[in-house]
Amino acid sequence: MNKIRLKKEPSLIAKLNSFPYQQEAFNAIKDLKYSAIFHEQGLGKTKIAIDLILYWLKNKDIDTVLVFTKKQLVQNWINEFKIHTDIKPSILTNNKRDNFFVFNGTSRVIVANFEIVLSEKERIFLFSKARNLAIIIDESTKLKNPESAIAKNFHSLSDSFKIKTIMTGTPIANRPYDIWSQIFFLDRGDSLGVNFSAFKSKTDLENELGKSSCKRKYFEDNVSLIFDKIKKFSIRETKNSHIITLPDKKYININAKFEQTQKKLYDKVKQNIAILIQKNDKVFLDNYNSILKKLLRLVQVASNPILIDEMYGCMSGKEQELIKIVDVIMEKNEKCIIWTSFIENVEYFFKKYSKYNPVKIHGGMKIYDRNKSVDKFKNDEYRILFATPQSSKEGLTLTMANHVIFYDRSFSLDDYLQAQDRIHRISQKKTCYVYNIILQDSIDIWIDLLLKAKQNAASLAQGDISKNEYQRISDYTFATIIKKILSLEH
Numbered sequence: 001m002n003k004i005r006l007k008k009e010p011s012l013i014a015k016l017n018s019f020p021y022q023q024e025a026f027n028a029i030k031d032l033k034y035s036a037i038f039h040e041q042g043l044g045k046t047k048i049a050i051d052l053i054l055y056w057l058k059n060k061d062i063d064t065v066l067v068f069t070k071k072q073l074v075q076n077w078i079n080e081f082k083i084h085t086d087i088k089p090s091i092l093t094n095n096k097r098d099n100f101f102v103f104n105g106t107s108r109v110i111v112a113n114f115e116i117v118l119s120e121k122e123r124i125f126l127f128s129k130a131r132n133l134a135i136i137i138d139e140s141t142k143l144k145n146p147e148s149a150i151a152k153n154f155h156s157l158s159d160s161f162k163i164k165t166i167m168t169g170t171p172i173a174n175r176p177y178d179i180w181s182q183i184f185f186l187d188r189g190d191s192l193g194v195n196f197s198a199f200k201s202k203t204d205l206e207n208e209l210g211k212s213s214c215k216r217k218y219f220e221d222n223v224s225l226i227f228d229k230i231k232k233f234s235i236r237e238t239k240n241s242h243i244i245t246l247p248d249k250k251y252i253n254i255n256a257k258f259e260q261t262q263k264k265l266y267d268k269v270k271q272n273i274a275i276l277i278q279k280n281d282k283v284f285l286d287n288y289n290s291i292l293k294k295l296l297r298l299v300q301v302a303s304n305p306i307l308i309d310e311m312y313g314c315m316s317g318k319e320q321e322l323i324k325i326v327d328v329i330m331e332k333n334e335k336c337i338i339w340t341s342f343i344e345n346v347e348y349f350f351k352k353y354s355k356y357n358p359v360k361i362h363g364g365m366k367i368y369d370r371n372k373s374v375d376k377f378k379n380d381e382y383r384i385l386f387a388t389p390q391s392s393k394e395g396l397t398l399t400m401a402n403h404v405i406f407y408d409r410s411f412s413l414d415d416y417l418q419a420q421d422r423i424h425r426i427s428q429k430k431t432c433y434v435y436n437i438i439l440q441d442s443i444d445i446w447i448d449l450l451l452k453a454k455q456n457a458a459s460l461a462q463g464d465i466s467k468n469e470y471q472r473i474s475d476y477t478f479a480t481i482i483k484k485i486l487s488l489e490h
Contacts, residue, residue: 001132003061006106011086012058014051019044021243025235026051034164034186036140036234038462041169041418042425043237043244046077049136049167050084056134056163057108063131064108066124066161068154069138071113072367072391077138078111092116103127114142117153128160137185140166141173141414146181146196158185169421172458173414176203176223179461183230191229205457210479220460220467220474227463238464239424247402249424249432253448254325256317256439265309266301266442270486273298292411298443300342303408307344318437322407325435329403330356330383334430336403337385339419341410346386349407358384363391374398389415398422402430407437409447413454446485449478 018026025048029035037045049067056062067077067089074091081087090102092112096119102110103123117124127133137143143151143166158164164186171179177200183192193199202222209216227234237243258266273294297308304319305312322338329336340346343362350360359373359382370391376382378400385401389410401423409416424432438444453475460470 001061003132004063006108010088010108012054013086014054015084015086016047018047018051019244021237021241022048022051025237026055028235029165029233030055032233033162034233035166036171036183036186036230037165037167038171038234038236039167039169040236040238041421042239042246043169044426045167045169046080046138047084049138049165050080052165053087053109053134053136054085060134060163061132062134062162064110064127065134065136067109067111067136067138068114068117069111070142071115072370073138074111074113075367075371076396081109092120094119096120099123114150117157118149121153121157124157125160128157133161134163135161135165137164137166138168140168140182140185141170141178143181143185144173144178146184151181151185154185155181158188170414170417170458172454172461174412174454175205176226176457176461179226179230186233192226203461205453207479210476216476220470223457223461224467224470226461231463236462236464240464244426246424246426247428247431249420249434251434251436254321254435254437256321256437258439258441259314259317259320261312261314262301262305262316265305265312266298269297269301269308273486295443299408299410299447302439302442302444303340303342304345304348306348307342317439318407321437322405325403325405325437326353326356326384334403335377335383335385335401336405337387337398337401337419337422338405338407339387339389339409340407341388341390341415342408343388345407346388349386353384353386356383357381358386361385361387361392363388365391377401387419389419392419392422396422397425397427399425399428402428403433403435405435405437408444409436409451411447411450413451413458416451417455441485443482443485446478446482449475449481453478 022044025037025039030052037048039045053065056065069077078089081089087109089109089111090105090107092099092102092110099120143154145151166182166186171182180192180196180199203219203226209219239246300307302318304316326336338349343364346360346362350358359376361370361373373385374396377385377398385398404420404423420434436448438448456470456474459465460467
């Protein structure tokens with residue numbers, strides 16, 4: 001199919017130059033039919049992607065490029081195109097009538113959120129019959145579950161695109177097998193196989209690894225091969241690659257102690273969960289949803305008992321430590337982001353710390369209001385941002401702050417890595433501090449070990465470390481310590 005020519009073509013010249021490492025990445029994949037940009041968060045993947053789009057439109061007979069991203073990031077992409085190009089993208093929305101005009105218009109770039117594929121799959125397919133399409137999938141871990149409706153739709157549309165690129169800083173969002181569905185969209189199984197179940201069985205960070213050296217070896221051998229199988233079309237750089245100079249990032253674990261009433265409530269919840277687990281004799285990790293929901297109650301009590309008991313009127317152990325950290329940061333006249341997994345916590349602290357003129361972001365807010373909070377946080381008078389990782393862990397550059405405090409953490413590696421790197425990215429000038437408030441003798445200990453185990457496995461799968469290095473630092477005690485935390489072993 002010949003490229004469709006417009007009477008007035010937009011300028012396809014980038015307004016800004018790339019960093020050398022971005023140019024190198026661009027050169028490595030610009031002529032590939034499919035590729036993956038796995039540069040660590042904060043290294044400017046969007047600029048690489050935009051340069052690819054300009055090149056494809058100019059040199060590759062591509063009529064239109066579709067960019068799919070998360071809802072909260074659509075406006076970010078529009079802003080980035082305005083900064084870097086003269087292209088004004090169109091946007092696909094939930095309004096089918098408006099989408100009709102987009103599909104029949106002259107836009108060279110169309111931006112949409114992932115959910116649009118559920119309602120517009122047929123028209124996207126028909127669009128591909130009339131146009132030469134390329135696609136960019138931003139935050140491609142959205143496709144990590146091959147059984148999800150969104151992933152299935154993208155897989156079925158895969159052959160409709162002449163050129164395909166996926167991008168994310170955390171391709172292994174939780175477990176090594178998360179990468180399979182993303183790569184399957186690109187190459188239809190050529191590198192990692194066509195059978196997800198088979199791939200998962202070889203790369204599952206499961207409890208049994210802590211008990212069997214043979215299973216550990218099998219797991220490590222298979223995970224260490226993943227990046228070798230995809231590196232011919234994948235690019236990956238980390239901040240440790242010394243491709244760019246960023247300030248140091250320092251991790252500080254803050255140990256908190258139970259408040260007395262909090263401890264009584266925690267022990268009560270723990271006893272109920274322990275009885276349930278003993279009864280069912282379950283071996284579990286974070287892929288067993290029924291157990292996870294129970295463990296979440298412990299996370300809530302460890303975080304802030306008011307989440308499950310409105311009558312709780314004391315200051316929790318974690319909050320006592322939070323106040324100390326915040327006071328020091330405020331005395332330095334610096335800014336901080338306080339992350340919590342719970343919307344109720346965001347609202348609770350937002351009101352309680354009103355003297356610092358805070359702002360907030362969480363999933364219960366409209367996208368417009370979240371963006372407004374980000375704009376406010378850029379001003380000197382706003383010192384603290386309270387936020388949930390689920391609503392603001394991606395796409396945001398928040399380098400006006402140089403402290404992030406994890407008041408509590410979920411079981412998600414992706415939440416943890418993406419959230420902390422909102423501040424540690426291009427344009428940051430100060431040393432960055434990441435605080436983890438950990439309640440002693442609580443489920444926080446297990447979460448800390450679990451996230452470290454996931455991060456080590458992800459580093460191995462992504463080619464960030466060698467198998468020898470992984471074996472040196474790997475720790476499988478997460479598989480046994482949860483029983484001790486729940487008093488299932490004595």
